[in-house]
Amino acid sequence: MANSSKDIKLTQLKDMISELNTTIKTLTEALNKQQAENDNLKAELAWFRQKYFGASSERRVDDVPGQLNLFDNLPEDGKPVELIEPEVVHAPKKSRKKKPTLAEQFKDIPTRQINVDTLTEEEKACPICGTQMIPIGTELIRSEIVYTPPKLERIEYMAATYSCPECKDTEEPQFIKDNGTPVLIPGSYVSESLLAYIIYRKYGLYIPLYRQEQDFLQMNVPIGRTSMAHWIIIVGIEYIMPLYDYFHRELLKRRFLMMDETPIQVLKEENRRAQTKSYLWVVRTGEDGLNPIHHHRDGKGV
Numbered sequence: 001m002a003n004s005s006k007d008i009k010l011t012q013l014k015d016m017i018s019e020l021n022t023t024i025k026t027l028t029e030a031l032n033k034q035q036a037e038n039d040n041l042k043a044e045l046a047w048f049r050q051k052y053f054g055a056s057s058e059r060r061v062d063d064v065p066g067q068l069n070l071f072d073n074l075p076e077d078g079k080p081v082e083l084i085e086p087e088v089v090h091a092p093k094k095s096r097k098k099k100p101t102l103a104e105q106f107k108d109i110p111t112r113q114i115n116v117d118t119l120t121e122e123e124k125a126c127p128i129c130g131t132q133m134i135p136i137g138t139e140l141i142r143s144e145i146v147y148t149p150p151k152l153e154r155i156e157y158m159a160a161t162y163s164c165p166e167c168k169d170t171e172e173p174q175f176i177k178d179n180g181t182p183v184l185i186p187g188s189y190v191s192e193s194l195l196a197y198i199i200y201r202k203y204g205l206y207i208p209l210y211r212q213e214q215d216f217l218q219m220n221v222p223i224g225r226t227s228m229a230h231w232i233i234i235v236g237i238e239y240i241m242p243l244y245d246y247f248h249r250e251l252l253k254r255r256f257l258m259m260d261e262t263p264i265q266v267l268k269e270e271n272r273r274a275q276t277k278s279y280l281w282v283v284r285t286g287e288d289g290l291n292p293i294h295h296h297r298d299g300k301g302v
């Protein structure tokens with residue numbers, strides 16, 4: 001019984017060794033195959049490198065022994081032309097742009113000179129004889145850009161009244177008053193320069209009116225955002241709408257137009273729900289060679 005048990009174990013060991021040998025043989029064959037594939041890939045890579053980076057010619061330089069050459073018996077005119085490697089010409093390096101001087105960089109802003117006078121009377125005395133020194137010339141020691149903050153001022157226009165000296169003692173004395181130029185917005189203290197500054201900051205620099213209100217308060221000028229919005233609306237209706245209508249009429253005279261429609265939602269419109277869709281239309285002229293015109297108009301949907 002013991003011998004039969006040993007025979008079984010021995011048989012199992014033989015089978016295991018046989019399986020291991022088979023596995024080792026399979027792995028060896030796979031490695032050899034992989035090595036052959038690697039060698040083929042290396043050969044192909046070397047060929048591609050020679051093809052793209054080596055000397056280019058239709059004629060083989062590595063003739064195989066015992067193999068005839070098709071080009072040996074060709075006439076001189078029929079032999080392939082040896083390609084000549086092109087001459088590489090390097091483009092000249094671009095020179096760096098010279099840095100402008102301060103005078104060139106800021107030539108469009110006003111310039112004024114300030115004479116420096118920081119020496120005391122004792123420092124201006126000659127260290128040898130004590131005589132007071134006198135200026136003999138000046139030189140530029142530095143240049144700087146100074147920012148002057150904007151300022152607001154109140155201007156009162158005084159109108160003069162004129163009377164006729166010949167008629168002043170008669171029953172119909174004559175008077176005339178100089179009322180000056182027309183005001184931008186009747187009954188308002190806003191000037192053209194102030195409103196232009198507000199509009200530029202809002203639409204050019206994207207600074208909302210409430211922030212501009214805070215800026216004015218820092219200058220001790222209480223100009224409210226409501227007043228600024230009212231001025232913009234009034235000026236838009238009185239001065240910009242006529243120009244807008246003129247360009248609209250000119251736009252309709254063109255033969256071709258391009259248009260874009262953008263859906264928008266407008267809140268708190270009278271007699272309309274907040275979910276009702278509105279539209280913003282942008283119209284511009286076509287490529288007709290004339291001056292381009294852009295037109296914006298909003299509309300209500302149904």
